[in-house]
Amino acid sequence: MQKTIPEPDIYRPVSHSRTTLTELMIPSYANFGGKIHGGILLSLMDKVAYACAAKHAGNYCVTVSVDGVNFLQPVEVGELVSLMASVNYVGKTSLLVGIKVIAENVKSGFVKHTNTSYFTMVAKGEDDAPTKVPGLTLETPEDVRRFMEALQRKEIKARSEQEFKAVKTQLELQQNLSTLLGQRCQLAFEL
Numbered sequence: 001m002q003k004t005i006p007e008p009d010i011y012r013p014v015s016h017s018r019t020t021l022t023e024l025m026i027p028s029y030a031n032f033g034g035k036i037h038g039g040i041l042l043s044l045m046d047k048v049a050y051a052c053a054a055k056h057a058g059n060y061c062v063t064v065s066v067d068g069v070n071f072l073q074p075v076e077v078g079e080l081v082s083l084m085a086s087v088n089y090v091g092k093t094s095l096l097v098g099i100k101v102i103a104e105n106v107k108s109g110f111v112k113h114t115n116t117s118y119f120t121m122v123a124k125g126e127d128d129a130p131t132k133v134p135g136l137t138l139e140t141p142e143d144v145r146r147f148m149e150a151l152q153r154k155e156i157k158a159r160s161e162q163e164f165k166a167v168k169t170q171l172e173l174q175q176n177l178s179t180l181l182g183q184r185c186q187l188a189f190e191l
């Protein structure tokens with residue numbers, strides 16, 4: 001009988017896949033208020049998350065989940081936006097990519113931090129099924145902090161998803177009518 005030899009675990013350092021994407025904010029990216037569309041920034045974040053994840057995985061990756069997207073400050077036409085991505089955590093087939101977005105006014109040199117978000121990506125193999133990703137070599141105390149933070153974030157997310165599911169399935173409308181008091185809504189029918 002032929003013995004199967006277990007594949008050795010491959011590890012890749014965080015620096016191997018660290019990626020920065022810089023893009024000039026042109027007028028066609030603006031909304032009616034003259035600021036950059038949130039969707040443009042989301043698309044750039046997805047792009048850099050993909051580049052970073054695929055480089056670490058050595059495989060095609062898909063976006064599964066996006067956390068922490070809060071646009072803290074508007075981005076203006078003419079600003080240079082840089083998106084800095086690194087792998088913060090790896091599971092078996094998934095990777096968490098942390099992305100810091102900054103926008104620079106090229107005239108004044110003023111740099112503002114617009115947001116930090118977390119993209120969970122899953123590596124896919126030839127058969128289109130999730131495939132194992134290399135382990136992560138943590139090179140600095142900052143890498144260790146991010147990995148630990150990701151572990152805690154994952155735990156909190158799993159717990160809150162359970163709670164959210166329970167709220168959705170158990171929500172009794174009549175019993176919770178009082179929670180609408182003081183809210184900016186009105187009932188157009190009798191409950």
Ligand SMILES: CC(C)(COP(=O)(O)OP(=O)(O)OC[C@H]1O[C@@H](n2cnc3c(N)ncnc32)[C@H](O)[C@@H]1OP(=O)(O)O)[C@@H](O)C(=O)NCCC(=O)NCCS
Nearest residue numbers: 062063064065090091092093094095120121122124129130
């Ligand atoms: C991502 C996808 C392959 C997961 O498939 P699945 O059958 O749930 O596979 P698994 O249960 O084995 O999960 C694979 C990994 O994804 C993780 N995962 C699945 N759903 C997740 C979620 N909502 N949030 C975070 N991680 C998630 C699992 O924890 C697992 O990670 P691990 O291997 O590191 O432990 C599948 O949902 C998919 O193809 N989604 C569409 C992705 C896509 O097309 N994205 C583009 C945007 S439209």
